[in-house]
Amino acid sequence: MTKLNRFWTLIIILLIAVIIIGGIVVWQKYSPSHPIEISLPPEQDSTGEVCQGESPQKIDINRAEAWLLEALPGIGPSKAQAIINYRQQNGGFSNIIEITEVEGIGLSIYEQIKDLITVAD
Numbered sequence: 187m188t189k190l191n192r193f194w195t196l197i198i199i200l201l202i203a204v205i206i207i208g209g210i211v212v213w214q215k216y217s218p219s220h221p222i223e224i225s226l227p228p229e230q231d232s233t234g235e236v237c238q239g240e241s242p243q244k245i246d247i248n249r250a251e252a253w254l255l256e257a258l259p260g261i262g263p264s265k266a267q268a269i270i271n272y273r274q275q276n277g278g279f280s281n282i283i284e285i286t287e288v289e290g291i292g293l294s295i296y297e298q299i300k301d302l303i304t305v306a307d
Contacts, residue, residue: 244304247285248278258302260295279305 245254247269255266265288272288273279282303286296 242302244302246306247282247303248273248306259298261291261299265290265295281305 245258247255252263252266252270255261255269256263261269268288268290269285279285282300282305283296285291285299285303286293
């Protein structure tokens with residue numbers, strides 16, 4: 187083999203390695219098998235004390251993007267898109283029970299998410 191052939195062989199091997207490693211990293215980062223966990227720091231009053239009655243941050247189903255809707259139990263990419271399509275076609279949700287009108291979301295999913303969602307005023 188000439189030096190030029192060895193050089194191109196090395197370049198090709200390095201490119202293949204970069205593509206494989208990059209693919210693995212991207213696959214792991216965007217793998218839907220890992221749930222998205224959202225946590226916010228506790229609120230503090232003017233003295234720096236943590237406020238009592240901490241409640242989890244609710245997701246506004248009238249404004250949330252698909253990735254945030256997917257963080258809800260039982261909501262995957264297709265149901266998140268169905269929620270977005272529903273609010274675009276109907277001007278948004280007026281109350282949280284209305285989410286059961288979205289195709290694929292029944293009372294069982296509603297029961298799982300009702301304490302995690304809200305609608306904007």
